[in-house]
Amino acid sequence: MSEDGFRFKGNLVITGKIECLTGLHIGSSKAELEIGGLDNPVILDPQRKAPVIPGSSLKGKIRSLLEMREQKYTSSGKPHGHEKDCSDKDCRICTIFGSSDDVERGPTRLIVRDAIHKGRIETEVKAENVINRLTGKAESPRFFERVPAGTIFDFEMVYQIYNTADLEHLPYLFEGMHLLEDSYLGGSGSRGYGKIEFKEITLTVKTVEDYKNGSLGRTIETIASLQQLLRETEALKEIRQVFDEGGNS
Numbered sequence: 001m002s003e004d005g006f007r008f009k010g011n012l013v014i015t016g017k018i019e020c021l022t023g024l025h026i027g028s029s030k031a032e033l034e035i036g037g038l039d040n041p042v043i044l045d046p047q048r049k050a051p052v053i054p055g056s057s058l059k060g061k062i063r064s065l066l067e068m069r070e071q072k073y074t075s076s077g078k079p080h081g082h083e084k085d086c087s088d089k090d091c092r093i094c095t096i097f098g099s100s101d102d103v104e105r106g107p108t109r110l111i112v113r114d115a116i117h118k119g120r121i122e123t124e125v126k127a128e129n130v131i132n133r134l135t136g137k138a139e140s141p142r143f144f145e146r147v148p149a150g151t152i153f154d155f156e157m158v159y160q161i162y163n164t165a166d167l168e169h170l171p172y173l174f175e176g177m178h179l180l181e182d183s184y185l186g187g188s189g190s191r192g193y194g195k196i197e198f199k200e201i202t203l204t205v206k207t208v209e210d211y212k213n214g215s216l217g218r219t220i221e222t223i224a225s226l227q228q229l230l231r232e233t234e235a236l237k238e239i240r241q242v243f244d245e246g247g248n249s
């Protein structure tokens, strides 16, 4: 446990847009793709009956990219830290994204909400040729439903701050988001699906005092891109300042 313990200090609310630069397919399960019926539909938000980027997909993909970067991935394919296999008490991945053993590290810091699109999305259906790996012959094409390029989703993440280490880990989360931009979200990434970009990223700090007073918190800045955010150390300094000021209230 870090020296200043797990006293909740506040939240950083990260909101913005996710733009699909290529078609996006987030299916309801991997098994479904392998069975490969004629129709591989995209996952829908049950209430709005509209395509959605589940928070779990977003969080899981960012996590796995950071695991790869740190060489912390498991051979079982399960997330690192999920079988009490991480003994590093200061592990950034387990602290931010969660592990099966939270006693030492405190609560999972990151909450990722489902990203939704306001309005209607006309999905497209794309036929993909599939080669049988054993026979080398083309099988009959499969039909993938996709969210078309250009679709914009609104995302929201909440990063909970308990100690100074959490503030230090923040650029690491942004780095993971930036890695995702050069990877892919959803299925068929090797076919070019799922290239996304984070845009218009707004950072809002809400301290314990803000929650007590019903205040909206302090919006640090809206930043055009993750690249800019990672270069822009002023925003991160300012976030830190808010907690330095209100740190002992």
Ligand SMILES: [Zn+2]
Residues within 6 Å of the ligand: 080, 081, 086, 087, 088, 091, 092, 093, 094, 095, 099
């Ligand atoms: Zn870990």
